[in-house]
Amino acid sequence: MRVIQKFGGTSVADADRIRHVAGQVARRIRNGDQVVVVVSAMGNRTDELIDLALSVSPDPEPRELDQLLATGEHMSAALMAMALQAMGQEAIGLTGSQAGIYSRAAHGAGRIERIDADRIEDELRSGRIPIVAGFQGVTEELDYVTLGRGASDLTAVALGVALQADRCETYKDVEGVYTADPRVVPNARRLIDLHYEEMLEMATQGSQVMHNRAVELAATHELPILVASSMIDVPGTLIHGGPEMEERNRVRSVVDDHDIAKVTLRHVPDQRGIAARIFEPLAEAAISVDTIVQNASEQKLTDLTFTIAHEDLRRAEGLMESICESIGANGYTTETNLGKVSIVGAGIQTESGYAARMFRALADANVNIDLITTSEIRITCIVHSDHVGKAVNALHKAFGLDQEA
Amino acid sequence: MRVIQKFGGTSVADADRIRHVAGQVARRIRNGDQVVVVVSAMGNRTDELIDLALSVSPDPEPRELDQLLATGEHMSAALMAMALQAMGQEAIGLTGSQAGIYSRAAHGAGRIERIDADRIEDELRSGRIPIVAGFQGVTEELDYVTLGRGASDLTAVALGVALQADRCETYKDVEGVYTADPRVVPNARRLIDLHYEEMLEMATQGSQVMHNRAVELAATHELPILVASSMIDVPGTLIHGGPEMEERNRVRSVVDDHDIAKVTLRHVPDQRGIAARIFEPLAEAAISVDTIVQNASEQKLTDLTFTIAHEDLRRAEGLMESICESIGANGYTTETNLGKVSIVGAGIQTESGYAARMFRALADANVNIDLITTSEIRITCIVHSDHVGKAVNALHKAFGLDQEA
Numbered sequence: 145m146r147v148i149q150k151f152g153g154t155s156v157a158d159a160d161r162i163r164h165v166a167g168q169v170a171r172r173i174r175n176g177d178q179v180v181v182v183v184s185a186m187g188n189r190t191d192e193l194i195d196l197a198l199s200v201s202p203d204p205e206p207r208e209l210d211q212l213l214a215t216g217e218h219m220s221a222a223l224m225a226m227a228l229q230a231m232g233q234e235a236i237g238l239t240g241s242q243a244g245i246y247s248r249a250a251h252g253a254g255r256i257e258r259i260d261a262d263r264i265e266d267e268l269r270s271g272r273i274p275i276v277a278g279f280q281g282v283t284e285e286l287d288y289v290t291l292g293r294g295a296s297d298l299t300a301v302a303l304g305v306a307l308q309a310d311r312c313e314t315y316k317d318v319e320g321v322y323t324a325d326p327r328v329v330p331n332a333r334r335l336i337d338l339h340y341e342e343m344l345e346m347a348t349q350g351s352q353v354m355h356n357r358a359v360e361l362a363a364t365h366e367l368p369i370l371v372a373s374s375m376i377d378v379p380g381t382l383i384h385g386g387p388e389m390e391e392r393n394r395v396r397s398v399v400d401d402h403d404i405a406k407v408t409l410r411h412v413p414d415q416r417g418i419a420a421r422i423f424e425p426l427a428e429a430a431i432s433v434d435t436i437v438q439n440a441s442e443q444k445l446t447d448l449t450f451t452i453a454h455e456d457l458r459r460a461e462g463l464m465e466s467i468c469e470s471i472g473a474n475g476y477t478t479e480t481n482l483g484k485v486s487i488v489g490a491g492i493q494t495e496s497g498y499a500a501r502m503f504r505a506l507a508d509a510n511v512n513i514d515l516i517t518t519s520e521i522r523i524t525c526i527v528h529s530d531h532v533g534k535a536v537n538a539l540h541k542a543f544g545l546d547q548e549a
Numbered sequence: 550m551r552v553i554q555k556f557g558g559t560s561v562a563d564a565d566r567i568r569h570v571a572g573q574v575a576r577r578i579r580n581g582d583q584v585v586v587v588v589s590a591m592g593n594r595t596d597e598l599i600d601l602a603l604s605v606s607p608d609p610e611p612r613e614l615d616q617l618l619a620t621g622e623h624m625s626a627a628l629m630a631m632a633l634q635a636m637g638q639e640a641i642g643l644t645g646s647q648a649g650i651y652s653r654a655a656h657g658a659g660r661i662e663r664i665d666a667d668r669i670e671d672e673l674r675s676g677r678i679p680i681v682a683g684f685q686g687v688t689e690e691l692d693y694v695t696l697g698r699g700a701s702d703l704t705a706v707a708l709g710v711a712l713q714a715d716r717c718e719t720y721k722d723v724e725g726v727y728t729a730d731p732r733v734v735p736n737a738r739r740l741i742d743l744h745y746e747e748m749l750e751m752a753t754q755g756s757q758v759m760h761n762r763a764v765e766l767a768a769t770h771e772l773p774i775l776v777a778s779s780m781i782d783v784p785g786t787l788i789h790g791g792p793e794m795e796e797r798n799r800v801r802s803v804v805d806d807h808d809i810a811k812v813t814l815r816h817v818p819d820q821r822g823i824a825a826r827i828f829e830p831l832a833e834a835a836i837s838v839d840t841i842v843q844n845a846s847e848q849k850l851t852d853l854t855f856t857i858a859h860e861d862l863r864r865a866e867g868l869m870e871s872i873c874e875s876i877g878a879n880g881y882t883t884e885t886n887l888g889k890v891s892i893v894g895a896g897i898q899t900e901s902g903y904a905a906r907m908f909r910a911l912a913d914a915n916v917n918i919d920l921i922t923t924s925e926i927r928i929t930c931i932v933h934s935d936h937v938g939k940a941v942n943a944l945h946k947a948f949g950l951d952q953e954a
Contacts, residue, residue, distance in 0.1 A: 159604035166605075193624075199564035200571075200628050201635035208634070211642050212627035215620035219598075222617035223605050229613065230606035237616050241646060242691050263690070285668070286647050286691075 145310045147172070150182040150278065150300035154317035155374035156220050157187035159227075165315070165374055166227035169273065173233060178268060180307060181235075182278045182300040183224055185216025206251030207287065210280075214240065214288035217277035217296070224275045235273040238263065240280035240288065245299065247281030247289040254289035256281055256298065259306035276303060297358035305365045312367055314354070315374035320381035321346070321353050323545035324398040328536050331546045335396060337382040339490050342396050343369075345522040349486040350401025359383065394489050395498065395543040400536045401484040402529060403454035404434070406514070407464065411445040411474035412438075421471050422448065425463050431456045434484075435517045435526065445474075449515065451526060454480055482514065483532035486524040487539055499523050505542035511535045551714045552577070555587040555683065555705035559722035560779035561625050562592035564632075570720070570779055571632035574678065578638060583673060585712060586640075587683045587705040588629055590621025611656030612692065615685075619645065619693035622682035622701070629680045640678040643668065645685035645693065650704065652686025652694040658835075659694030661686055661703065664711035681708060702763035710770045717772055719759065720779035725786035726751070726758050728950035729803040733941045736951045740801060742787040744895050747801050748774075750927040754891040755806025764788065799894050800903065800948040805941045806889040807934060808859040809839070811919070812869065816850040816879035817843075826876050827853065830868050836861045839889075840922045840931060850879075854920065856931060859885055887919065888937035891929040892944055904928050910947035916940045 149169060156162050172179050185193075193212050197204040204212075221237035228235035240247075244260030267274045278296025281289050291298055297314055304312040321343065324332040340363035347356035353371060362369050363385060372380025412418060419438075426433055435451045452460055457478065464476050492498045502523055506513060511534060515526035527535055540546060554574060561567050577584050590598075598617050602609040609617075626642035633640035645652075649665030672679045683701025686694050696703055702719055709717040726748065729737040745768035752761035758776060767774050768790065777785025817823060824843075831838055841855045857865055862883065869881050890911075897903045907928055911918060916939060920931035932940055945951060 159601070162605050196564070196624075196628065197631055200567050201631040203635070204631045205634050208627045208630045208642050211630075211644070212624055215623045218620050218623075219601075219617055222613045222620075223601065225613045225616075226602055226606040226609045229610050230608070237613050239616070239691075286644075 146178045146180075146307065148180050148182060148300045148304040148307070148309050148312040150296060150312065150314040151184065151224075151374055152296065152314070152316045153184040153187050153189070155315050156183055156224065159223075161374075162220075162223050162227050166224060166231060166233075168374065170228060170231050170233045173273065179273055180264060180268070180303060180309070181224060181273060181275045182296055182303060183217060183220040183275060184278050184296040185213075186220055189216040189219070207249075210251045210288045210290045213290050214277070214280045217279050221275045221277040225273075228273060228275070233273065234271050235275055236267050237275045237277070238267075239277050240299075241282040241286050243274070243276045243303075245276075245281040245302070247283065247291065249283045249287065249289055251289055253292045254281055256291065256302045259302060261303075261306045264303070264307065292355075294352070294355040295357070297355035298361065301358045301362045301367060301369065304367045305361065309367065311370060312362065313370040313372065315372055316353070317373070317375070318353060318371070319373040319376055319378050320371050321351070321383070322397070324536050324540045325351075325400060328400060328533055329398070329540045332540065333545065334378070335381045336379070337384060338396060340383060340385050341521055342488050342490055343383045345486070345488045345519060346397055346399045349399045349488065349522065349524060350484060351397075351399045354383070395487045395492065395545065396489040397487075398536050398539045398543070398545065399486045399488060400532050402532065404451050404482040404484055404526065404529075405454045405457040406449060406451050406479040406482055406526070407460060408447055408449045408477045408479075409468065409471075409473045410447055410476060412448045413472050414446050418471050422467055425467055426452075426460060429459055429463060431460050435515055435524070437515050437517070451482070451515070481529045482526055483529040484524055484526055485532055485535040485539065486522050487543065488522045490521050492521050492523060501542060502539060505538045506535055509534050509538035511538070550716070551583045551585075551712065553585050553587060553705045553709040553712070553714050553717040555701060555717065555719040556589065556629075556779055557701065557719070557721045558589040558592050558594070560720050561588055561629065564628075566779075567625075567628050567632050571629060571636060571638075573779065575633060575636050575638045578678065584678055585669060585673070585708060585714070586629060586678060586680045587701055587708060588622060588625040588680060589683050589701040590618075591625055591628075594621040594624070612654075615656045615693045615695045618695050619682070619685045622684050626680045626682040630678075633678060633680070638678065639676050640680055641672050642680045642682070643672075644682050645704075646687040646691050648679070648681045648708075650681075650686040650707070652688065652696065654688045654692065654694050656694055658697045659686055661696065661707045664707060666708075666711045669708070669712065697760075699757070699760040700762070702760035703766065706763040706767045706772060706774065709772045710766065714772065716775060717767065718775040718777060720777055721758070722778070722780070723758060723776070724778040724781055724783050725776050726756070726788070727802065729941050729945045730756075730805060733805060733938050734803070734945045737945065738950065739783070740786045741784070742789060743801060745788060745790050746926055747893050747895055748788045750891070750893045750924060751802055751804045754804045754893065754927065754929060755889060756802075756804045759788070800892045800897065800950065801894040802892075803941050803944045803948070803950065804891045804893060805937050807937065809856050809887040809889055809931065809934075810859045810862040811854060811856050811884040811887055811931070812862075812865060812881055813852055813854045813884075814873065814876075814878045814881045815852055817853045818877050819849050819851050823876050824853075827872055830872055831857075831865060834864055834868060836865050840920055840929070842920050842922070856887070856920070886934045887931055888934040889929055889931055890937055890940040890944065891927050892948060893927045895926050897926050897928060906947060907944060910943045911940055914939050914943035916943070
């Protein structure tokens with residue numbers, strides 16, 4: 145079996161963990177598998193490098209920040225190769241440049257454009273384990289472009305696709321994907337498997353387990369992803385699209401998210417093109433808008449509400465005055481201290497009754513719902529941030545997620 | 550004027566110093582000069598990275614160690630570029646790979662093979678200051694090859710040659726080249742200028758001020774090198790080969806070196822090819838032999854003595870048994886706790902009397918001479934390490950180096 149094994153920052157946080165993980169890789173090789181390893185930066189290395197950048201410049205240029213951050217993964221790749229070599233296993237550390245991972249130059253939020261896998265295939269043929277620096281690609285000029293937070297997952301999946309791997313295994317500081325965040329719901333259970341779309345909704349709605357673009361790419365190419373722990377030997381969660389999935393049409397997981405802010409535009413004239421004039425300036429400022437709710441109205445004036453990450457609120461407020469003016473709205477209000485709680489499961493929308501059960505469970509738990517949005521396989525409620533914890537627990541119980549599947 | 554400015558580890562040790570140095574570079578640009586910057590790793594970063602490597606592997610593979618060490622200079626280059634940008638000065642950090650510095654793959658002791666300066670010239674034309682990571686090149690496969698300790702000097706000179714710079718300025722934690730190490734001789738004076746060959750002898754005989762291969766390369770291409778301090782605004786020392794040199798045929802500097810070990814092969818048969826059979830195995834083990842003395846003898850048996858760095862002694866001893874056997878020598882002895890003291894000055898050998906004055910000065914200071922070697926412009930004595938300090942001071946005084954030139 146050809147497999148990509150990706151190890152996150154916690155799994156390579158220090159020399160002991162690097163040696164531990166190297167041992168796991170070496171065992172896998174002895175079992176006859178062909179392995180390509182992808183590594184993140186050690187522990188908090190990326191944050192340390194950002195702090196260092198901020199110590200020389202209040203607003204570091206994105207191109208230079210990427211050059212700096214890329215060194216974090218270079219270090220991990222070289223150290224992991226050394227650890228494997230010390231165990232008598234041939235290995236070679238590769239930067240994004242050496243691994244042939246080419247990106248477009250949106251520094252800090254690059255996209256993988258293509259992978260020239262010749263070098264990696266050569267190394268595999270020579271019996272060396274390629275250890276690839278995650279989180280980065282290079283432009284045609286060999287400038288580093290980082291792919292965004294948590295994007296080593298994306299490197300691993302993209303390599304899996306390029307190398308036609310049988311599966312991609314991502315080792316993290318969690319044992320798999322859970323029915324809810326175990327820090328919030330103590331009796332949350334690890335899921336044995338999960339459909340790509342379910343994982344994608346969970347990633348988009350606040351689950352930190354997998355990078356959403358990684359899941360998207362794996363789904364497109366039907367590359368199975370295993371999410372497992374590098375510390376504890378448990379089977380983990382397999383994300384796939386295969387027919388051997390667990391029973392469908394049920395809630396698989398409750399996902400929570402925090403630090404949400406809400407912006408309401410008051411008395412917006414109900415004209416064609418209004419939405420574009422509101423959201424285009426936000427998009428240009430790279431402010432990601434999540435939920436949008438416009439109350440249908442028989443009058444000519446309506447309220448329009450949207451949510452954004454709390455950290456983007458100040459920048460959004462800087463734009464709202466001119467937006468209000470351009471569309472003729474009667475000002476805006478903001479609200480913070482909000483959170484999100486979602487139920488996710490393939491087929492939720494097609495089966496009736498899930499929404500009603502969700503609202504009943506929240507009402508019984510005395511949770512007020514501020515906004516509601518839905519997708520094919522998800523129902524999301526915006527609630528006060530103080531209520532997120534009890535909301536998640538109530539839903540976890542109401543949909544029987546605490547019971548063995 | 551087109552100039553290469555190279556800043557050593559101390560000059561970029563932390564954010565404050567990086568900003569300080571960036572200010573110097575920016576002032577230089579405002580004065581109308583065209584500048585290419587070369588940086589070393591911050592402070593003790595290279596040693597920290599070596600320690601990290603040793604924590605995952607007792608004997609890290611040289612290729613992976615180079616991959617790891619190269620990140621030290623990558624960091625400095627990115628941070629220096631950020632600091633310049635924060636001052637409103639366009640700049641771009643370049644790795645050895647991006648700067649087009651190609652090396653042969655002798656990992657840890659690479660040689661610069663060629664420099665493809667297109668990218669650097671492009672950046673200069675665009676008005677950006679290229680900040681190049683020193684100490685490294687890449688193979689055609691883009692694998693990093695480090696060039697040896699202190700070799701950022703070499704990067705700077707090689708770039709100066711490739712870019713046809715008017716001069717190369719190396720900023721260090723010293724104010725220039727001195728008549729002797731100021732830590733040993735308190736009244737040592739800074740030299741205004743120095744001939745390439747004098748600097749080369751000094752570098753080879755233990756002066757840490759400039760990398761010897763860098764001086765060699767500068768001499769071949771007649772590129773003047775300024776050695777100056779990045780902290781204190783003094784003129785520094787200009788190393789060149791021009792006609793405006795100070796008066797020749799005199800001692801310019803006293804150089805000391807420490808931690809020398811001596812190996813004596815006893816009763817070596819005086820046959821052709823013996824020396825090769827002794828020194829080839831040492832060269833293959835990358836043990837650098839310094840002084841070699843063979844006492845001419847009318848007998849068929851002679852003693853042969855050579856000196857090496859103390860840190861290489863254990864590895865040399867591992868080879869001596871088989872060397873003795875192969876040449877039929879009657880065993881070997883070793884001696885440690887030795888140091889070296891040299892007087893350097895163009896024309897020393899052609900003028901008479903320098904050697905006699907040196908030996909007289911050492912005798913008057915009660916320093917026993919263990920071995921003597923000479924070159925065109927240098928006389929070196931091996932002495933007990935406890936005597937190095939008083940030997941240097943005695944010679945500094947005897948040759949009038951404490952007087953204004």
